Amino acid sequence: MYDFDKVIDRRGTTSIKWNDQKSFGQKDGLLPFWIADTDFASVPEILQAVQKRCEHPIIGYSNPTGKEYEAIQGWWERHYQWKPDTSWMLLSYGVVTGIYFTLNVTVPKGEKVLVFTPVYDPFFAAVKNSGHTLVDCPLDYKDNYYTINFERFEEELKNGVKAVVFCNPHNPIGRVWTEEEMKQLVDLCVKYDVYLLSDEIHADFGLTRPYTTAGRFEEIYPKLVVYTAISKTFNMAGFGSSCMIIPNPELKQQISDSYDACWMFGPSDLAFTAIEAAYTYGDKWVEEQKEYLKGNAEIVTAYIAEHMPKVKVTKHEGTFLMWLDMNCYGLTSGEITTILAKEYGLALGDGSHYGKQAEGFMRFNIGCARETLMKGLLQLEKMYEKYVR
Numbered sequence: 466m467y468d469f470d471k472v473i474d475r476r477g478t479t480s481i482k483w484n485d486q487k488s489f490g491q492k493d494g495l496l497p498f499w500i501a502d503t504d505f506a507s508v509p510e511i512l513q514a515v516q517k518r519c520e521h522p523i524i525g526y527s528n529p530t531g532k533e534y535e536a537i538q539g540w541w542e543r544h545y546q547w548k549p550d551t552s553w554m555l556l557s558y559g560v561v562t563g564i565y566f567t568l569n570v571t572v573p574k575g576e577k578v579l580v581f582t583p584v585y586d587p588f589f590a591a592v593k594n595s596g597h598t599l600v601d602c603p604l605d606y607k608d609n610y611y612t613i614n615f616e617r618f619e620e621e622l623k624n625g626v627k628a629v630v631f632c633n634p635h636n637p638i639g640r641v642w643t644e645e646e647m648k649q650l651v652d653l654c655v656k657y658d659v660y661l662l663s664d665e666i667h668a669d670f671g672l673t674r675p676y677t678t679a680g681r682f683e684e685i686y687p688k689l690v691v692y693t694a695i696s697k698t699f700n701m702a703g704f705g706s707s708c709m710i711i712p713n714p715e716l717k718q719q720i721s722d723s724y725d726a727c728w729m730f731g732p733s734d735l736a737f738t739a740i741e742a743a744y745t746y747g748d749k750w751v752e753e754q755k756e757y758l759k760g761n762a763e764i765v766t767a768y769i770a771e772h773m774p775k776v777k778v779t780k781h782e783g784t785f786l787m788w789l790d791m792n793c794y795g796l797t798s799g800e801i802t803t804i805l806a807k808e809y810g811l812a813l814g815d816g817s818h819y820g821k822q823a824e825g826f827m828r829f830n831i832g833c834a835r836e837t838l839m840k841g842l843l844q845l846e847k848m849y850e851k852y853v854r
């Protein structure tokens with residue numbers, strides 16, 4: 466058994482979450498539940514492999530050995546009933562970087578790219594900064610649960626959308642899209658000949674239902690990119706590493722050329738080592754992490770229902786980011802963020818960043834030891850006592 470209860474002191478490290486709280490008007494010192502890394506110690510075998518690599522005194526310009534790809538392939542086959550060919554894989558610096566480069570080569574400038582909101586906000590930047598027109602397709606929200614409005618989606622596709630940037634499991638609303646929903650999504654993308662950019666960075670956090678990768682739908686292969694990474698799964702975001710899985714060889718070549726044309730290096734040699742070790746030795750750790758997070762989500766849901774009953778907790782299926790509807794406060798998300806930081810010493814994610822209809826919501830990162838989680842909940846309750854009761 467791994468020890469996810471262990472509280473690890475990250476103050477004084479380069480951690481943004483703990484030591485760069487300028488955006489909250491603080492140098493540091495807030496108990497952080499915002500930016501999406503966890504506070505869990507990573508898989509020992511990964512750290513050992515990286516340390517071993519450092520026994521060789523030179524870390525120069527490097528190419529992957531190929532074993533990284535095999536390890537990634539094995540992981541997907543073991544966990545998600547999909548065996549992507551190693552020749553489809555392209556390692557890159559980060560998932561968002563990958564999305565940006567994909568949009569650059571797939572969709573002509575000015576054309577429409579659709580996202581389902583509320584969604585991870587760098588999607589907006591990736592679409593706009595690559596010169597495209599953002600189409601906001603709001604998810605339906607009913608009884609603390611989000612679904613895709615497929616009629617609205619189809620209307621937007623008819624109106625000329627060229628690509629969809631999709632998130633599964635979906636940050637910040639915690640949905641793990643079902644196989645039926647994935648099929649409907651893929652069918653519509655195929656029908657309207659639209660690219661599907663499927664960000665599956667939270668794949669390994671399907672907590673309450675089996676996760677379905679877009680990679681299982683061969684009909685979309687001509688226009689599919691799946692993005693994955695060790696960063697969330699193994700808490701290794703600092704390695705700056707991700708993998709694009711691109712079944713269409715021409716598309717892969719185009720993305721690869723565009724990446725090279727910008728002299729983008731990365732991930733680093735150390736990341737190659739980490740990837741291989743993670744996907745080779747990390748299975749048990751990831752299973753235990755999932756159980757622990759499932760427990761955390763249950764604690765948050767029960768605690769809020771009992772002590773802050775007017776706060777609505779979105780039904781949580783996946784990711785380590787919970788989505789709280791705090792409209793009962795009668796405050797904007799920005800105001801809640803400021804009050805939580807100034808008066809209660811907490812840093813939570815301002816929900817309004819994730820889409821227009823997310824005002825009054827907050828994102829709560831539950832990737833921490835129970836002791837830390839409880840401290841956060843107690844502070845949240847204090848604010849509730851003052852502002853809502």
Ligand SMILES: Cc1ncc(COP(=O)(O)O)c(C=O)c1O
Nearest residue numbers: 501559560561562585636666707
């Ligand atoms: C859905 C999603 N995609 C991408 C990222 C960031 O990935 P990267 O650091 O590899 O760009 C995050 C981080 O929070 C995320 O939640």
